[in-house]
Amino acid sequence: METFFLVPVFERYSKWLLFEISNAYRLIGNRLILSDVEDERLAKELRSRGILVxxxxxxxxxxxxPKPIIVLDPKAKVNLDPGEASSGTIIIGGILGSHPPLGRTSVLISSRFRGFKEFVYFRKIGDRQFTIDGALAVAWLISQGKKLEEIEVVNGLKITQKLPFGLQxxxxxxYAYPKVNGKLFVSxxxxNYLLTS
Structure with a gap:
């Protein structure tokens, strides 16, 4: 059986959001589904990239x-494991992160499932704060049979741009960034957008 990944997108249009979701789609493909996309510009651009919105x-x-449903929530007490991630639907909040985190996944998503315990499970992917695409990549790797502790993760990322006159x-x-096939998974x-804006 396949695992689907549902991302409720609670954000307005931003290039950052567009790039992160597009990056995840390149990895996960048609098993990535977006909901709650009220921003028409964002919906149009995502659909033009082939993403189901x-x-x-x-x-x-x-x-x-498909059931069961797994809600990835940083406030959950149990880590996601390959056995339970191998089928069903994993929900990952499409919430651009604040640093430190504000716990919005619990408020916007997890709280909506109180009383549905027979087919809804709350899990986390460790204690690090991932980007949207990073969280999707980790969940996807676990759904493919990798254990959380086997996934290599880089904490924080520094990008440098050389400027004229020896400046940079x-x-x-x-945020935390996983490695997929030995390469850092980042859009x-x-x-490029951050370095040119």
């Missing part, structure tokens, strides 16, 4: 997706 609330979209500009991203579109 719904305006409807994630609880309605879930009715058509540094941008620090405080090249996003890095």
């Amino acid at each position: 719904f305006r409807e609330d994630f609880t309605k979209v879930l009715k058509e997706l 500009r540094e941008i620090e991203l405080p 090249k579109e996003l890095l």
Whole structure:
């Protein structure tokens, strides 16, 4: 059986969001589904990249997706494991991270499932704060049979741009980034955007 990945997107249009979701789609493909996309510009650009996008609330979209449902919530007490991630639907919040985290996944997603314990499980992917695409990559790797502790993760990322006259500009991203097939999983579109904006 296949695992599907549902991302309720609670954000307005931003290039950052577009690039992260596109990066995840390149890895996961048609098993990535977005809901709650109310921003028409964002929906249009995501659809033009081949991504399945719904305006409807994630609880309605879930009715058509396989069970069980696993909600990835940093406040959960148990880590996701390959056995439970090998089928069903994993929900990952499409929430651009604040540093430190504000716990919005619990408020916007987990709280909507109280009382549905027979087919909904709350899990986390360790104690690090991942980007949206990074969290999707980790969940996907676990669904493919990797244990969380086997996934190599880099904490924080520093990108440097050389400027004229021997100057340079540094941008620090405080999030965790997994490695997929030995390579750091981060959107090249996003890095280029940050260095040119």
